[in-house]
Amino acid sequence: MDGVAPILSLEGISKSYPGVRALDDVSLRLRPGEVLGLIGENGAGKSTLMKVLGGVVAPSAGRIVVGGREWPRLTVPDAQAAGIAFVHQELNLFDNLDVAANVLFGREPLRGGPLRLLDRRAAAARVRPLLARLGADFAPETPLAALSIAQRQLVEIAKALAAEARIIIFDEPTSSLTLSETARLLAVVQELRAAGTAIIYITHRLAEIVDCADRVVCLRDGKLAGTLERGEIGHAAMIRLMIGRELRALYTPPRRAPGPGGLTAEGLVTEAFPQARADLEIRAGEILGLAGLVGAGRTSLARALFGLDPPRGGRVLLDGRPLRLASPRDAVRAGLYLVPEDRKAAGLVLSMPIAENVSLASLHSFARLFLLDRRKEAATAERQVASLRIKAPHVGVVAATLSGGNQQKVVLAKWLSMAPRVILFDEPTRGIDAGAKGEIYALMRALADEGVAILMISSDMEEVIGVSDRIAVMHEGRISGMLDRDLFSEQAVLRLAIGQGEEAAA
């Protein structure tokens, strides 16, 4: 294989955002008929690198050589013209059109000369052999809406074939597929490789890499962490590459042992994983980290506990007493609060002033009869702004003008001005600068020391290990293991997150 000229090479690609170096001098080569596995933790730079290839992100330095031509950066049409195609985890298809229309989108066969009418028959005739090649069991005329996710993925691949793509990038293609669907997809990958297509395969599921990759490249913190050749590919080697950075000391131990109370979930069934049952105990006074891969069901669990998607089964107890969770109202009344992952969409009303955001969940306590006492409202907000050190000229400033960290603090202020018993944090420091991160960790610890039970969902390994008192790891809707502080290690968390060693832990 070494003798074959590469179809794609990236040389010294770097990408900086203000304050962040997302990619740092990354080089890699891809040959025709080769499957390159690309691995790395969340935030390691995989998506940025793929965006560079897709022409969505312009690199700050480096060069891209595709098919013998050299580019400082690609545009989306450049990338398409160079034969690069993507099969995404979020599918880029039109579910209001049929299969043929999706596959040939932008290159529809026409008839009627200047009338430029669609030639549906020719389209179907062109798409049918592509579907046959992929072993698809549906016709070109099938409406996309009638297809399963796995079938839609085949449509995406057919689309790549129709575009005569020479490089196909699979980005987490199996995250929502069943085992048999995954096996079929891997067979399709083999078929494409045999036909000479170059493939980049990104996944968190290392077993798939072992199955299909010829070579593995690992990214860590935006840098190339290492390469494994065919003979060296194995779970242990890959995990070693993915980890391997020094952990900073973030941990502040609790001032006293966790109390007796807390939140307990027994056999909780969420909407995302109707077959799985999750058992979890968050003790009063502790910070429980909840780790897992993206899509493992962590956010679904938090949404169920907060009553947003009421649990489909099982029960939730607060201090031993069963809790009714039909809506967030029930949760808020019980002192169970959620700091959501998307603070702009769900945590704040951006166009409202700080004071009105802080009071939103406890408005009745600011009302005499039914009229609002705005002075009391402002005074409460000012107290929170001072104690959380929110940087804003005054509490009448609209939330939209604040920085990410300060916005997150406003979300927190909303709950801290009430009577928290349990707070669920979903990715509390995403998009927040390092200084504000430290402040948020300190706040979580202070709350825990006051006896609040804290759950922290995080995809940032450093954060999970550095901040938590215990770690629960989720895999496909279940808690695949619990780790006490003395057992914390990235390997242990990662192994549980990919569903390994579950039996041993359970």
Added chain:
Amino acid sequence: MNRKDLGLGALLVVIGAITAFLNPLFLSTVNLLNMANLIGLFGIFSIGQGLIIITAGIDLSVGAMLALLGVVFVDLLVNYELFWPFAVLVVLVAGLLLGALHGVLVTRLGLQPFVVTLCGLLIYRGAARYYTQDGTMGFGYAGDLDTLTWLASGRSFGIPHPFLALLVVALVVGVLLHRSVFGRYLYAVGRNEEAARHSGIDTRAVVVGAYLLGGLLAGLSTVLLVFYTSSVSPSSFGNFYELYAIAAAVLGGCSLRGGEGSVLGIVLGTVLLQILQNLVNILGIPSSLNFAVMGSVILLGVLADQQFGRRKAALAGA
């Protein structure tokens, strides 16, 4: 008073001054009182419309609702000789029920407000016409309605009662919207329903509340309007009034995206629309141009507001 209300107020003064300059009759007591009466009649259901628009909804059915409630009201008074306070009560409750129906269809069944109230428009108009066999309903020699007639269309201190009614409604709804818990929820739900839900607010109840108030105010408007026209012709009574209401609310600073608007703004919007109508009459502009004038002014107003907003945003960003 916010910036939008100030701008609208300024626009009112300018248009009023120009009209008065061209025809001093504009400022005659008779003309002003006549306008006040119309402002009262149109303002009340426009406020209801504004509340619904603040939840990011819309009510296209107001006009048809006025017609249906109108024929029922006259029928109750004339043919059933129901004691008038009961008839008024029936109309108000019926308005509330229709509002509740819209609210439930929107929140529980997830239908779009536009679709729900468009169907309402067609159904209520049709029902009103069927109810009277398309005939006009008048009071004829109905029994003792002097008190109600005085209440709905009389004057106190020389001021028409519909205008006084609007002042009361504006004050009550103004306090509710700008000073109460419900009002705050209305803005929060209209602007970001997800965040409101995450704060433990029963967002459906809030939205239903807005439709209920809209229905109630439509019921009140029916009573006043019936005595203004003194008969109800089911195919034309209230025709296009939903559009007057939407226009007044939008002029008054309500965004169709929800979460914005004030009661003062809606009242000023109503005033502007009535001045424009009056201006067409009083300046001898062909009355067929009525709608065209109204449409142009609304378009210019919204455009000016947007340009101003964009410049402000650009300045803030710089």
